[in-house]
Amino acid sequence: MLEISNLTATAGEKDILKGINLTVNAGEVHAIMGPNGSGKSTLAQVLAGHPSYEVTGGTVHFEGEDLLELEPEERAHKGVFLAFQYPIEIPGVSNAYFLRSAYNAMRVARGGEEVDPMEFLDVMEEKLKIVEMDDAMLARSVNMGFSGGEKKRNEILQMAVLEPKLAILDETDSGLDIDALRVVAEGVNKLRRPDNAAIVVTHYQRLLNYIIPDFVHVLAGGRIIRSGGKELALELEEKGYDWLLQEALA
Amino acid sequence: MSMTHWQAAFAARIARDEPQWLAPMRAAAMTSFNALGFPTTALEDWNYTSLSSIAEVPFTVGASASSTTVADLTPYMINAEWPTIVLLNGSYSPSLSSLDSIPAGMLVMDLAQATREQPALMQQHFGTVATSEHAMTSMNTGLMQDGVFVHVPKHVESETPIHILHVSDAAAAMSAKFPRTLIVAEAFAKATVLESFVGMADVAYFTNHVAEVVVGEHATITHTKIQRESDLATHVSTTEVHQARNSHYVNFSMAMGSKLSRTNVYTVLDGDGGGVTLNGLYLGKGTQHTDHQTRIEHAQPNCFSRELYKGVLDDASHAVFNGKVYVHPIAQKTDGKQSNHTLLLSPDARIDTKPQLEIFADDVRCTHGATVGRMDEAGLFYMKSRGVPAETARRLLTYAFAADVLETIENETVKQALEQLTLERYAGSGNNTAHAAREH
Structure with missing residues (x-):
C-alpha cells in the first residue's frame, strides 16, 4: 500500500529525515517510536503534505501512485489521513459543517454525490458512538475550547467519518489520561479492517498496549535504526532508547 | 467654487x-x-x-x-x-x-x-x-x-x-x-x-x-x-x-x-450604570476605502463599553479603524474593552488601526487590542488534509473570520441576512445557506 524509499526531508535549513525506508501493506499496523527530535512527526507530516517541510530526495508511493506529487487534499482523497498531534482550532466553523465539508469533498472526489445535512446526521450518529462523543460537540467550533482528550477524540471521529485506507496517528496518545487513551485506542481498533493500514507514531509504549502493532520501527537521527515485532516496544519500554542509539553508533 | x-x-x-x-x-x-x-x-x-x-x-x-x-x-x-x-x-x-x-x-x-x-x-x-x-x-x-x-x-x-x-x-x-x-x-x-x-x-x-x-x-x-x-x-x-x-x-x-x-x-x-456596545464588520475589495471612527465618552461612573470591529480586506482595498475611549475623572469603575481584528487577503490591502484610550480616572479597567493577520496557514493545511479543496478551505476560513462578529447580533433575522451577504462575498453563490457554517 505504502512504499517509502530513501526519503529525505528538510525543515528550513535543517535536515530532518535522512533516508527513510518503510513498506506498509494492507491490514498492517506499524508503530514508529523514537526519542524526541528523531523525525517521527516530520515523517507523519511529510506524508500528509505539510508545506513546512521540503522533500529533498527519495520516493513515496501510495497504491502505486507518486504521493509526493499530490496536494494535501488529493492525498486525503486517495485515502491518506493524518491524526494531528496538535489539532488546529478553527473559530467560526462548526465541527458539523467541517466534517460534512470533508465528507462531501471526499465523496465527490471519489465519484459519489454530496449528502445533505439530514443524511449526514445519520452518518454521524454511528460514528459518534465509536469515540463515545456527545453530539453537542458537533455544534461547537472545530476544536475551540476542547480539552486535550476531546481534541484527540475529534481526530479519531474525523478518521471514522473519512474512512481512510492509511491512517497516520501522530502522537495521538500525548496529553491523554488513561480513560481518554482507552477510548481513542478502542476507536482506532474499531476502524481496523483487512483492507486498511495504520502508522502509529508514539514516544511511549503505553499506547501499544491498546493498539497492538504488527511491526515496530525505531527512528533516530532521521533514520530507522531498528525494526522488529511488537516485543521490540516492550524492550524499549524496559531499557529506553539509549542502548539502541549506542548500538547504532557502534 | x-x-x-x-x-x-x-x-x-x-x-x-x-x-x-x-x-x-x-x-x-x-x-x-x-x-x-x-x-x-x-x-x-x-x-x-x-x-x-x-x-x-x-x-x-x-x-x-x-x-x-x-x-x-x-x-x-x-x-x-x-x-x-x-x-x-x-x-x-x-x-x-x-x-x-x-x-x-x-x-x-x-x-x-x-x-x-x-x-x-x-x-x-x-x-x-x-x-x-x-x-x-x-x-x-x-x-x-x-x-x-x-x-x-x-x-x-x-x-x-x-x-x-x-x-x-x-x-x-x-x-x-x-x-x-x-x-x-x-x-x-x-x-x-x-x-x-x-x-x-x-x-x-x-x-x-x-x-x-x-x-x-x-x-x-x-x-x-x-x-x-x-x-x-x-x-x-x-x-x-x-x-x-x-x-x-x-x-x-x-x-x-x-x-x-x-x-x-x-x-x-x-449617567451612572449605562452600557454601550459598538461592533462592526468591514469588507473591502477592489480599491475601496472604508473608514470607521468611534468615540465612547465615559462621562459618569459605573458604565461599561464593549467594542469589536473586524475586517476582511482583499485586492488593493484600504480600511481605517480609529477607536477613541475617553474616561472623565469622575467616571470611576469604568469597564472598557476594545478590539479590532483585520484579515488581509492580498499583499496590496492595507489597514490603519488606531486605538486611542484617554483615561483620567484611576479606578478603571480598560483594555484594547488590535491584530492584523493573513490567512491562517495551519487551519488551511488542516482542512486540506481532510480533503477540503484549497479554495473552499480559504473561503470558509475567511467567512468564519468575518462571521464571528456577526454572532453578536441579537436579532436572528438581521444576523442571518448579514451572514448571507458575507457568505455571498466569500463563499460564492453556492448551495450553502447563511448559517451553514454554524449548523448544529
Whole structure:
C-alpha cells in the first residue's frame, strides 16, 4: 500500500529525515517510536503534505501512485489521513459543517454525490458512538475550547467519518489520561479492517498496549535504526532508547 | 467654487416653509460648514481619509424622477413584515414605505410630518445630540431634505425592528443627499432600528447622513447599519448618541459598499450604570476605502463599553479603524474593552488601526487590542488534509473570520441576512445557506 524509499526531508535549513525506508501493506499496523527530535512527526507530516517541510530526495508511493506529487487534499482523497498531534482550532466553523465539508469533498472526489445535512446526521450518529462523543460537540467550533482528550477524540471521529485506507496517528496518545487513551485506542481498533493500514507514531509504549502493532520501527537521527515485532516496544519500554542509539553508533 | 455651489443649494432650500426654531439652526450650521470646508487629511480625525475627490464635484441636491417600485426593493427588505420607511434618493417615499405594522405607542414618520405633528418633541431633541463640530454634520444640518423620526414612549418595548431603507437608484447619479435620523427612546423603552443604505445602480453619488439617538434612563436602543451603497458612491455617516442613567445602546456597523465610506459612531455615557456596545464588520475589495471612527465618552461612573470591529480586506482595498475611549475623572469603575481584528487577503490591502484610550480616572479597567493577520496557514493545511479543496478551505476560513462578529447580533433575522451577504462575498453563490457554517 505504502512504499517509502530513501526519503529525505528538510525543515528550513535543517535536515530532518535522512533516508527513510518503510513498506506498509494492507491490514498492517506499524508503530514508529523514537526519542524526541528523531523525525517521527516530520515523517507523519511529510506524508500528509505539510508545506513546512521540503522533500529533498527519495520516493513515496501510495497504491502505486507518486504521493509526493499530490496536494494535501488529493492525498486525503486517495485515502491518506493524518491524526494531528496538535489539532488546529478553527473559530467560526462548526465541527458539523467541517466534517460534512470533508465528507462531501471526499465523496465527490471519489465519484459519489454530496449528502445533505439530514443524511449526514445519520452518518454521524454511528460514528459518534465509536469515540463515545456527545453530539453537542458537533455544534461547537472545530476544536475551540476542547480539552486535550476531546481534541484527540475529534481526530479519531474525523478518521471514522473519512474512512481512510492509511491512517497516520501522530502522537495521538500525548496529553491523554488513561480513560481518554482507552477510548481513542478502542476507536482506532474499531476502524481496523483487512483492507486498511495504520502508522502509529508514539514516544511511549503505553499506547501499544491498546493498539497492538504488527511491526515496530525505531527512528533516530532521521533514520530507522531498528525494526522488529511488537516485543521490540516492550524492550524499549524496559531499557529506553539509549542502548539502541549506542548500538547504532557502534 | 465648491462652497459657493453648496451655499447656492442652501439658499434654494431655505425657501421651503420651515419652523421658526429650525431655520436659525440650519443657517448657523451652514455658516459653520462654510468656515470649515470639507475635511482634509491635515485634520487629525481625517488623517487617513480624504474627501478631496468629492469636494469639487458639483453634485445636485436632490435627484430626478425615479421609477423604482416596491417589487424592486424586495431584495433589500430583509423582512417585509417589519415597518419600513423608504427614503428614495434622499426623499421620503410614502408609496414605497409600509408603516402599517408600527408597534403600538411608537411613532415612525418622516421628518416633515414630525415637524408638523410633533413640534414639541422635535424641538426638544433635534440638533441636541449631533453637536460635534464636524464639517460633515454641519453640512447635513444645513442641507438636509428628508429624514426619519422614531419615538419610543416610556415603558414601550418592541422586538420588531423598524427598518429605515435609504435607497439610491439610477436617478441618484451625480446627486448629493443629506438624510437625517432622529431616534428618541424615553425611560424604560426598548426598540430596534435598522438603517440600510442600498445602491441599486452603478452610479456615483454622495450620501452624507446624520443620526441622532437619545437613550433615556433604563432604555435600550439597538441600532444596526448596513452600508451597501453603489461601488461608485461616497458615503459619510455620523451617528451621535446621548445615553442617560442605566441605558444601553448597541450599534452594529456593516460596511461593504461605496468607493469611499466613512462611518462615525459617537456616544456619551452621561449617567451612572449605562452600557454601550459598538461592533462592526468591514469588507473591502477592489480599491475601496472604508473608514470607521468611534468615540465612547465615559462621562459618569459605573458604565461599561464593549467594542469589536473586524475586517476582511482583499485586492488593493484600504480600511481605517480609529477607536477613541475617553474616561472623565469622575467616571470611576469604568469597564472598557476594545478590539479590532483585520484579515488581509492580498499583499496590496492595507489597514490603519488606531486605538486611542484617554483615561483620567484611576479606578478603571480598560483594555484594547488590535491584530492584523493573513490567512491562517495551519487551519488551511488542516482542512486540506481532510480533503477540503484549497479554495473552499480559504473561503470558509475567511467567512468564519468575518462571521464571528456577526454572532453578536441579537436579532436572528438581521444576523442571518448579514451572514448571507458575507457568505455571498466569500463563499460564492453556492448551495450553502447563511448559517451553514454554524449548523448544529
